[in-house]
Amino acid sequence: MPLSTSKAPDAEPETILQTSGLTVGFGGRTILENLDFEVRRGEILAIVGASGTGKSVLTRAILGLVPHQAGTVSAFGEEIGPSGPSVEMEKRWGVLFQFGALFSALTVAENVAVPMREFLKLPEDLVQDLSRLRIEMVGLKASDGDKMPSELSGGMIKRAALARALALDPDLLFLDEPTSGLDPISAAGFDQLIVDLRNTLGLTVVMVTHDVDTLHSIVDRIAVIAEKRVLVEGDLNTMKTFDHPWVKEYFQGERARAAFG
Amino acid sequence: MTAALDVQTDGNRFVLRPKGSWVIAEAAQLDRAVRSSSAPDQQGGKDLLIDVGSVDALDTSGAFLLARVERQWSDAGRKVEWSGADHARTVLLDRVRAVVGEDAEPFRKRSSPNILSAIGDAVLSTVDYAGYLLRIFGALVLQVGYTIRHPSNLRFTSILHQMDSAGVRAMPIVLLLSLIVGGIIAQQGAFQLQYFGASIFAVDLVGILALRELAMIITAIMVAGRSGSAITAELGSMRMREETDALQAMGLDAMSVLVLPRVISLVIVLPLLTFMAAMASIAGAIFTLWLYAGISPTAFIGRFKDAVTLSTLAAGLLKAPFMAIIIAIIACAEGMLVQGSSESLGRHTTASVVKGIFMVIVVDGLFAIFYAAINF
Numbered sequence: 001m002p003l004s005t006s007k008a009p010d011a012e013p014e015t016i017l018q019t020s021g022l023t024v025g026f027g028g029r030t031i032l033e034n035l036d037f038e039v040r041r042g043e044i045l046a047i048v049g050a051s052g053t054g055k056s057v058l059t060r061a062i063l064g065l066v067p068h069q070a071g072t073v074s075a076f077g078e079e080i081g082p083s084g085p086s087v088e089m090e091k092r093w094g095v096l097f098q099f100g101a102l103f104s105a106l107t108v109a110e111n112v113a114v115p116m117r118e119f120l121k122l123p124e125d126l127v128q129d130l131s132r133l134r135i136e137m138v139g140l141k142a143s144d145g146d147k148m149p150s151e152l153s154g155g156m157i158k159r160a161a162l163a164r165a166l167a168l169d170p171d172l173l174f175l176d177e178p179t180s181g182l183d184p185i186s187a188a189g190f191d192q193l194i195v196d197l198r199n200t201l202g203l204t205v206v207m208v209t210h211d212v213d214t215l216h217s218i219v220d221r222i223a224v225i226a227e228k229r230v231l232v233e234g235d236l237n238t239m240k241t242f243d244h245p246w247v248k249e250y251f252q253g254e255r256a257r258a259a260f261g
Numbered sequence: 262m263t264a265a266l267d268v269q270t271d272g273n274r275f276v277l278r279p280k281g282s283w284v285i286a287e288a289a290q291l292d293r294a295v296r297s298s299s300a301p302d303q304q305g306g307k308d309l310l311i312d313v314g315s316v317d318a319l320d321t322s323g324a325f326l327l328a329r330v331e332r333q334w335s336d337a338g339r340k341v342e343w344s345g346a347d348h349a350r351t352v353l354l355d356r357v358r359a360v361v362g363e364d365a366e367p368f369r370k371r372s373s374p375n376i377l378s379a380i381g382d383a384v385l386s387t388v389d390y391a392g393y394l395l396r397i398f399g400a401l402v403l404q405v406g407y408t409i410r411h412p413s414n415l416r417f418t419s420i421l422h423q424m425d426s427a428g429v430r431a432m433p434i435v436l437l438l439s440l441i442v443g444g445i446i447a448q449q450g451a452f453q454l455q456y457f458g459a460s461i462f463a464v465d466l467v468g469i470l471a472l473r474e475l476a477m478i479i480t481a482i483m484v485a486g487r488s489g490s491a492i493t494a495e496l497g498s499m500r501m502r503e504e505t506d507a508l509q510a511m512g513l514d515a516m517s518v519l520v521l522p523r524v525i526s527l528v529i530v531l532p533l534l535t536f537m538a539a540m541a542s543i544a545g546a547i548f549t550l551w552l553y554a555g556i557s558p559t560a561f562i563g564r565f566k567d568a569v570t571l572s573t574l575a576a577g578l579l580k581a582p583f584m585a586i587i588i589a590i591i592a593c594a595e596g597m598l599v600q601g602s603s604e605s606l607g608r609h610t611t612a613s614v615v616k617g618i619f620m621v622i623v624v625d626g627l628f629a630i631f632y633a634a635i636n637f
Contacts, residue, residue, distance in 0.1 A: 105604035109368040122289050128368060130288075133325050133360050142365035150601020169285045169320035200353035201320055 016041040016172055016204050017062065021071035024054070024061045031057045033228040034071070039172075044198055044205040046215055049225035050246060055208045056098070058225065059174050063095060075172070091119055094165030098176040098208075100157035102149040108135065108160045109145030115167040134163040139189060154181040158190070166197070173197075175207035179214055187211060191218045212256055224250075263287070264323075266294045275299075275307045277330065280315045283323025291326055299330050301337040309334045313354075314345025324354050328361040397594045401524060404516045419522035420529075427488040427523075428530030435483050435534050436541040442479060443471055443542025444549040451554040460554045464561055465568035467546040472573045476539035478625060481584040484531060485617035489592040492523055493613035496596025497606045505597070515597070524589040531585035532578050539577060576637055580628050587624060588617045 017039040024032045031054040039045050047055045060066045062073050064084030073080045075089055102111050112131040116122055122130070135145050138159040144152070152160060158178060165173060178194070179187035195218045197203050209215065215222060215236065223233040224247055232242050239251040250256060264281035277299055283291060301309075311327055313319065331341045346354055374382070408414050450463035496519060499505050505515050543565075550556040556564075595613035599606050631637075 104602035107368070116285075120285065120289065123292060126288065126292050129329070130285075130322055130325060131368070132365060133321060133357060136360040136363075136365075137321065137356060142363075146369045148602060166321070169322055196352060196356065200349045200356070 014041045015039070015077075017073075017075045017206065019058075019062065019071060019073045022058075022061060022068055022073060023070040024057055024066060024068045026066075030228060032061070032225075035225075035229045037223060037230050037233075039204060039206055040221075041204050042198065042202055043220040044194065044207070044218055045221045045223060046219040047206065047208045047223050047225060048210070048215070048250065053225045054228070055225050056176060059176060059206065059208060063093075063174065091115075091168055092170055093172040093174060094168065094170035096158070096161050096165045096173070096175045096178055098180070100149070100161040102152075102157060102161055102164070104149050106149075107145065108140070108147050108149065108152070108163070111149070111160060112145075112163045112167050114164070119168065131163075131167075134166050135160070138163045138166070138193060139186075155183070155186050158182060162190075162193075169201065170203070172204045172206070175205060175209075177208055177210065179209065179211045184213070187213065188217075194218060264291055266291065266298060268298045270307070271310070273307055274310050276310045276312060277327070278312045278315060279323070279327065280317075282318035283316050283326070284318055284320045285322035288322045288326065291323065295326050295330060299333075301334045301339055308340040308342070310342050310344060312345045313343065313350060316345075316350075319350060319353065321353070321357055324357040325361065328354065328358045331358065332361050393598075394590065394594055397520075397590055397597075400516050401520060401590065404514070404521050408517070408521065414517060415525075416518065416522045419518075420526045423523050423526035424530050426491070427484060427527055428534060431484060431487055431530075431534060432537060434487075435480050435538050438483065439471075439476055439479055439538035439541040440545040442475060443467060443545030445545075446470060446475070446542075447546035447549040448553050451550055451556075455554070460550075461556060461560070461564055463550060463554065464546070464556070464564040467550075468543065468565050468569040469573055471542040471546070472539050472569060473576045474625070474629075476542055477535045477577045477580050477584065478621070479542075480531060480535045480538045480581070481588065481621040481625075482618050484527065484534065484585075485588045485592075485621055486614050488527065489588050489613045489617040490610050492589065492592035493596040493599075493610045494606065496593060497599030497609055500597065500599045501601060501603075501606065520589075520593045523593060524586060527585035527589045528582045531588075532581040535578055535581045536574075539574065572637065576632060580625065583624060583628075584621050587620045591617045591620060 015038050019035055019037045022032055022035040022037070023030065035058065037058070047058060049055045057066060061068050062075070062080075064080060075085065076092060078086075078089070080086075080089070102108070103114065106114070109128070109131045112134050113127050116127050116130060132142050132145060136142055140156060140159050140163065144156065144160070147156075149157065149160070158181070162175075162178070165175075173194075175194070179190050182190060191214050194205055194207075198205055207214075207219075209219075219236075221233060221235060222239055224231045224239070224242075224244075226244070226246055231244060232238065232247065234242075236251070239247060242248070242251075264279070264283055264287040267276075267278035267280060269276050269278070279291075281287075309331070311331065313327070316323070331343075334341050343354065447463055447467045450466040451460040454460050454462050454466075496505070499519070505519075508515055508518055547558050547561050550561060551558055592613045595609040595616070599609050
């Protein structure tokens with residue numbers, strides 16, 4: 001449920017998403033092996049890793065878009081069966097795909113309205129109003145709602161896709177490289193929006209990102225994917241002291257020092 | 262959890278007290294509750310207090326419904342106050358209120374165009390399209406000229422690949438169709454001619470018809486459907502993914518890399534397929550007439566030699582390269598017109614096939630008139 005204002009500060013954080021022993025492979029090549037991973041309610045978790053290590057594959061496996069060979073995935077306390085997540089589950093999470101994946105035949109406003117039209121019996125003017133609310137909340141202008149996806153810039157596509165991901169006021173938000181391709185100021189605004197949404201709605205956010213500024217500014221916990229599993233998870237300080245060549249280079253290399261200070 | 266809306270009048274204030282979970286799942290019901298109870302004109306002259314202290318859960322949709330009430334009341338000139346929001350809810354409500362507080366045009370409705378403007382648009386776009394086809398054809402001619410002067414620019418691998426997919430792989434279906442149609446024509450011919458005791462002339466009928474018209478038309482329609490759509494979809498999705506832009510930015514010309522190999526391969530392949538189709542329909546006719554009209558293959562061949570000359574076959578085959586150019590140009594032109602959306606890809610692929618088949622038949626008609634005029 002969104003927002004429980006009277007959360008005890010020291011309560012044991014509840015697990016909203018969990019994988020255990022997850023193994024995913026394609027055509028004899030194993031991408032993820034025996035991967036254990038959990039996400040706690042209300043946190044912003046970043047998945048990082050070198051290109052091609054299976055960060056996107058992990059989210060796609062959780063979403064049921066690629067089959068897994070072994071292990072279990074559970075979300076909202078329920079195990080996801082072999083036939084993939086139930087529609088009830090899918091209504092409770094929103095997904096921002098890396099390249100937006102907006103329906104190219106629909107306008108932005110129609111894209112945002114799709115989940116509301118499909119799953120809720122709302123009056124038409126309320127659907128319009130709520131679509132406009134989502135569109136403006138993610139930092140687009142209301143008039144952008146009439147544009148077709150092919151008319152949008154890269155940053156606008158990300159925002160429009162976020163608006164669609166937020167259409168059903170989800171509990172859990174998956175973001176695949178939300179700030180890639182945005183200018184630094186837009187990226188910071190995007191980060192701020194995500195923090196605000198988490199703080200006000202109690203959203204849980206799982207993001208795949210390479211943006212060191214995002215990691216620095218808004219992320220609660222980081223999971224590093226390497227060697228087909230979660231190599232290490234923890235906050236930024238854990239990452240900085242962890243002894244592994246890639247993690248060291250990533251969090252203590254020159255780019256990281258520039259961002260983390 | 263259910264959601265409810267308490268409404269009371271407290272002195273000179275009207276108090277809205279939402280309760281339960283004000284979330285999107287309840288939005289339809291809450292929308293009705295809010296509309297029926299909280300219109301500002303019902304509550305003569307009072308101010309409004311919205312007390313969110315007893316809401317269990319509030320999301321953007323619930324916040325929107327409340328903010329909308331505020332907007333209606335303040336538009337009606339009343340004072341609106343909020344109470345009971347903790348910090349997080351204040352942030353949420355402020356974000357939502359900021360949006361609701363602004364005026365915005367409603368989203369465009371998809372209008373059904375009126376018939377006059379639709380006709381006008383169709384005429385204009387036809388004129389545009391004709392010009393566009395001519396430009397593509399011109400660019401193609403220039404490209405051919407350039408390639409003749411610089412033969413190393415010709416992409417043999419690409420041509421061979423296209424010949425394989427448009428020609429070799431089309432053969433089974435083209436041969437089968439021609440065999441069947443040849444058989445049907447022969448059967449109909451023999452059946453109608455037997456009343457005059459002239460079933461043997463079914464050989465003339467099917468021989469001339471198949472070689473001059475049928476083989477070419479069947480092949481061209483099949484290729485327009487198979488390869489025309491494939492070419493359009495291929496070029497169209499390359500445009501959608503900016504691959505054609507990438508080619509251009511590298512200094513490569515889409516005309517030479519994509520269009521020319523496809524045109525050349527169809528020009529080579531279509532006459533060959535037409536010849537094969539002609540042979541298949543003759544085979545179908547031989548077989549049918551043997552079984553159905555008792556005309557032995559030997560008798561068929563004997564009659565066939567009298568009925569058909571090499572020029573009959575040439576009349577059919579001559580048309581094939583023209584049809585190939587028409588199909589390839591239309592398919593490439595449609596592919597290059599694809600815009601960003603998947604809908605546009607579908608529309609242009611359909612247009613490619615429809616226009617390709619239409620033009621093939623029209624041009625075949627023109628050839629028939631031309632041949633008649635020169636006694637060919």
